[in-house]
Amino acid sequence: MQETFDRRKITRVSDRIFGRGSLYKRVRNINIALFTAALILMATTMLVAFNSIVSQVSADNAGRYAASTADAISANIVMEVGIVGKAARSAAVTVWLADEHNAEKKTLAFEEFSNAVGELYSSYLSVTATGSHNYYIIDEYDTLSGFQPFSVLDKSTPEHLWFFDMISSDKDYLLNVAMDDVVHQKRVWLNYNVVRDGVNVGVISTWLDFSSIAGELFVQYDNTTLRGLIIDENGIINLDSALIGDMDADNSSQDAQIEEELGDPVFLEIIRSHLDNVDGVFETRGAPMVIELESSPYRFATIAGIKGTPWSMVVLYNPSSFLSLSLFLPVISILIALLIAFALIMNAVRNREIFKPLDRLSASLLRLKEDSDATVYGIEREDEIGNLSKTIMDLFTQANYDALTGIYNRNYMDSTFQNIMHMLSRSNGILSVLMIDVDFFKKYNDEYGHDKGDYCLKAVAKTLSDSITRKEDFVARYGGEEFLAILPNTDEAGVRIIANRLLESVRRMALPHGRSSVADHVTVSIGATTGNVLFTQAKEVFIKRADEAMYSAKQSGRDRYVFMPLSSEYLFDD
Numbered sequence: 001m002q003e004t005f006d007r008r009k010i011t012r013v014s015d016r017i018f019g020r021g022s023l024y025k026r027v028r029n030i031n032i033a034l035f036t037a038a039l040i041l042m043a044t045t046m047l048v049a050f051n052s053i054v055s056q057v058s059a060d061n062a063g064r065y066a067a068s069t070a071d072a073i074s075a076n077i078v079m080e081v082g083i084v085g086k087a088a089r090s091a092a093v094t095v096w097l098a099d100e101h102n103a104e105k106k107t108l109a110f111e112e113f114s115n116a117v118g119e120l121y122s123s124y125l126s127v128t129a130t131g132s133h134n135y136y137i138i139d140e141y142d143t144l145s146g147f148q149p150f151s152v153l154d155k156s157t158p159e160h161l162w163f164f165d166m167i168s169s170d171k172d173y174l175l176n177v178a179m180d181d182v183v184h185q186k187r188v189w190l191n192y193n194v195v196r197d198g199v200n201v202g203v204i205s206t207w208l209d210f211s212s213i214a215g216e217l218f219v220q221y222d223n224t225t226l227r228g229l230i231i232d233e234n235g236i237i238n239l240d241s242a243l244i245g246d247m248d249a250d251n252s253s254q255d256a257q258i259e260e261e262l263g264d265p266v267f268l269e270i271i272r273s274h275l276d277n278v279d280g281v282f283e284t285r286g287a288p289m290v291i292e293l294e295s296s297p298y299r300f301a302t303i304a305g306i307k308g309t310p311w312s313m314v315v316l317y318n319p320s321s322f323l324s325l326s327l328f329l330p331v332i333s334i335l336i337a338l339l340i341a342f343a344l345i346m347n348a349v350r351n352r353e354i355f356k357p358l359d360r361l362s363a364s365l366l367r368l369k370e371d372s373d374a375t376v377y378g379i380e381r382e383d384e385i386g387n388l389s390k391t392i393m394d395l396f397t398q399a400n401y402d403a404l405t406g407i408y409n410r411n412y413m414d415s416t417f418q419n420i421m422h423m424l425s426r427s428n429g430i431l432s433v434l435m436i437d438v439d440f441f442k443k444y445n446d447e448y449g450h451d452k453g454d455y456c457l458k459a460v461a462k463t464l465s466d467s468i469t470r471k472e473d474f475v476a477r478y479g480g481e482e483f484l485a486i487l488p489n490t491d492e493a494g495v496r497i498i499a500n501r502l503l504e505s506v507r508r509m510a511l512p513h514g515r516s517s518v519a520d521h522v523t524v525s526i527g528a529t530t531g532n533v534l535f536t537q538a539k540e541v542f543i544k545r546a547d548e549a550m551y552s553a554k555q556s557g558r559d560r561y562v563f564m565p566l567s568s569e570y571l572f573d574d
Contacts, residue, residue, distance in 0.1 A: 027355075028347065035343050039336065055292070058319035059300055063288040066302035069228055070285055070313040072217050078308040080121060080190055080208060081173060087116040087125075088192045088204050097194055097202035100129045110147050113138045126205045128153060128163050135163075166191045167200045171280060175309050177238040186238070218244055227298070229314040230306070231258050233278040235271070238311065258314065264293045267301050274303055274312065282307050357385045365392070402477040404454060405461035413476035413484055417539045420472075420488050424533035432495045432530040434485035435546035436464065436502065439523045439558045441481040443515035456522060457481060459509060467505045468498070484543065492563060495528045499561035502526060507559075523559035525550055531566025542566065 087093055096102065096109035117125050123140040134149035153160040166174060173192040187207040194202040218241040221228050228241040236255040259268060270291055282305035289303045298316040305312050357378060364377035378389035400412035408416075424431055438444070438460055445453040457477075464475045464483055478484040487498060503526065511522040527550025529542060549564040556562060 027350075031343070031347060039339070042336070055319075058317060059290040059292070059302075061319070062300040062302040062315055062317035063290050063304075065226060065228070065317065066288045066304040066313045066315040067285065069217050069315065070288075070304040070306045073230070073311075073313070074285065074307040074309065076121065076208065077175070077188070077190075077306070080206060081192070081308055083116050083119045084125075084190060084192045084204050084206055085173065087112050088194045093127075093204075094194055094196040094201060097127075097129050097131075098196050100132055100134065106147070107144060110138075110144050113147075114142075117142075120206055122207050122209070124206055126150075128203045128205070130167055130200050130202050133163075162189070162191065163203055166193060166203050169193070175281075175311075177232065225318045227316040229258065229261065229316070231275075231312050231314060233275060233310040235259065235275050237261065262293075262296060262301065262314075262316070264291075264296045264301070267291050267293060267296075271303060271314075278305075278310055278312075281310050354385075357381075361385065361389060402461070405458050405477050407461045407465045407483075408474055408476035410476065410478060413474075413478065413486070414539075416474070417486055420486060421533055421537065421539050424488060425535040425537070428532050428534070429489060430491055430530060431533050431542060432487040432490040432492075432498075432528060433542040433546045434487070434495065434499060434502070434561075435478070435527045435543070435550040436475075436483040436485065437525050437550055437554070438481040439518055439525055439554075440513065440516045444513055444522070447513075447515045456511060459511060460506060460522065460524065463505045463509055464502055467501050473498075484546075490530070492530050492565070495530055495563060499526050499528055499563075503559065503561060518558045525553040525558045526561035527551065527553055528561055528563045529566050530563075 090112050092105070092108040092112045096105040099105055113125055113127065117123055117138055117140050125138045127136045127138070128134065129136075132149075133153045135151045135153050136147060137150045138147065153163050155161070155164050162176075171193070173190060175191075176189050177186055178189055187209060190206050190208070192204045193200055194204060218228050220226070221241040223242040226241075228239075229237050230239040231237050235258045237258055238255070240256075240261075258271060262268070270289060274289070285305050285307045291301045291303070293299060293301055296316070298318045300317045300319075302315040302317065303312055304315075360377045364375065368376060376389045376393045378385045379393055380386070381389065400408060402409040420431065423429075438456070441453070441456070444456060448456075461475070461477060461483065464485070468475050468485060468487075470487075472489070473485070473487045475483055475485045485498070485502070487495065490498070503524065506522065506524050507519075509522060512520065513522045514520070516523065527546045527548065529545040529549055531542065531545075545564055545566055549562045552564070553560050553562040
């Protein structure tokens with residue numbers, strides 16, 4: 001069962017959670033202790049940990065070099081793959097390759113090829129039709145009239161086997177590094193299958209100048225502290241930053257294996273496992289693998305897949321350029337000073353932004369405990385404290401106010417009424433209770449509907465509440481169309497004044513009631529009782545007597561009040 005949200009709960013929230021100043025003091029002392037311990041720990045371990053820090057930073061640097069270079073190469077290649085793939089998937093190209101001798105289709109395909117050539121790094125494209133094996137070449141200077149077969153590929157010619165390997169492949173595209181026999185340089189060759197209705201109708205190819213692209217990326221590699229290698233899925237080194245610009249290396253058709261360049265056993269075990277898992281192209285680069293080497297001029301090796309290719313980037317890194325520890329001491333001293341300043345500033349900000357508002361919220365909750373009309377601090381704020389304040393106020397409202405009429409509800413009446421009884425019983429004080437009922441309310445609902453009935457109850461509730469002016473008096477909705485007015489320290493004469501005021505206030509509303517036999521407007525019947533409060537009494541004795549008086553008022557014709565004093569039979573609870 002949900003715990004009743006009343007003033008006692010607010011007291012517990014205020015005293016336990018927002019105890020004035022206690023939270024701030026605890027957090028402040030904990031912060032001071034933790035910060036002092038952290039400074040001592042940092043000072044005593046910094047020298048010991050320096051080598052580990054250097055290793056970690058070096059490993060991170062090696063990983064970043066590998067990742068950034070792999071991403072840059074991938075960006076170049078993926079862009080080219082995207083351009084060629086767009087042409088390979090275009091309707092103009094697939095339709096023409098399936099009907100190679102149709103002049104109109106050829107024209108549309110040539111326009112698609114020309115657009116692709118204009119975007120490609122190499123400004124070069126070749127197309128081979130599967131049906132005829134006709135090989136076409138298009139560059140930025142070609143025209144439609146010159147768009148004629150350059151040669152016919154033959155399966156028996158070793159130089160043409162790339163095409164037949166490609167059309168038998170189930171891959172969308174393949175990349176390989178091979179010599180260009182015309183210019184005698186290594187190039188990246190990109191071959192893209194063209195498929196129509198599930199059948200291969202041709203291959204589109206282009207190339208990239210591998211040395212030029214990689215040379216731009218490897219300009220930061222000095223090959224002493226930093227060296228970069230690009231290897232294929234077979235572990236063959238396609239490019240070595242140490243050989244960039246070496247004409248003999250650029251023109252050599254001999255390819256070295258990664259094992260020949262780096263014989264560290266830990267690295268070799270990891271690189272073999274990595275290469276065994278290469279299947280097609282890398283869909284994502286993934287996090288670089290950093291290996292600390294034991295038998296190499298370099299201290300770290302990093303492996304990163306190059307997205308969109310079957311290749312991997314291997315970066316060898318030697319952090320010999322790190323400065324000595326003595327040069328870091330001034331920086332460390334400044335860092336400690338800044339940390340202390342930061343802690344002091346954050347403590348001041350935390351006190352201003354969190355603890356002082358919480359203290360004000362706590363104080364407002366204490367006021368709310370004594371005065372239900374008090375305002376909870378922070379409701380106007382738009383931050384977490386504002387949300388907390390609104391939540392507390394909403395919970396208080398939901399627990400103590402009637403959802404329909406907006407006046408106090410039965411729950412508030414029960415707890416407050418009992419508190420008033422306890423207070424008055426100490427001095428044998430006097431208490432008056434009024435039971436108020438809307439006359440012929442069921443007929444009103446039948447006549448005007450439930451929406452109008454709700455409006456009637458809200459109007460009557462507001463009128464009754466506005467007519468009770470003393471701070472200690474209050475009106476609550478007792479249930480249905482019944483209301484209860486609690487008037488501490490009010491005698492019979494005072495009750496008469498209040499009851500007549502309530503009757504007249506409801507009459508002045510002049511809310512039409514066509515089914516009432518008393519008046520043509522809404523009226524109420526009031527039963528009142530007054531008596532001295534004894535310690536042994538319960539609130540129910542007053543409510544029961546007021547209810548009897550209200551019933552008598554109804555029997556006497558309604559739109560009136562009847563007073564019945566608290567007789568001797570009600571002096572003690574049954």
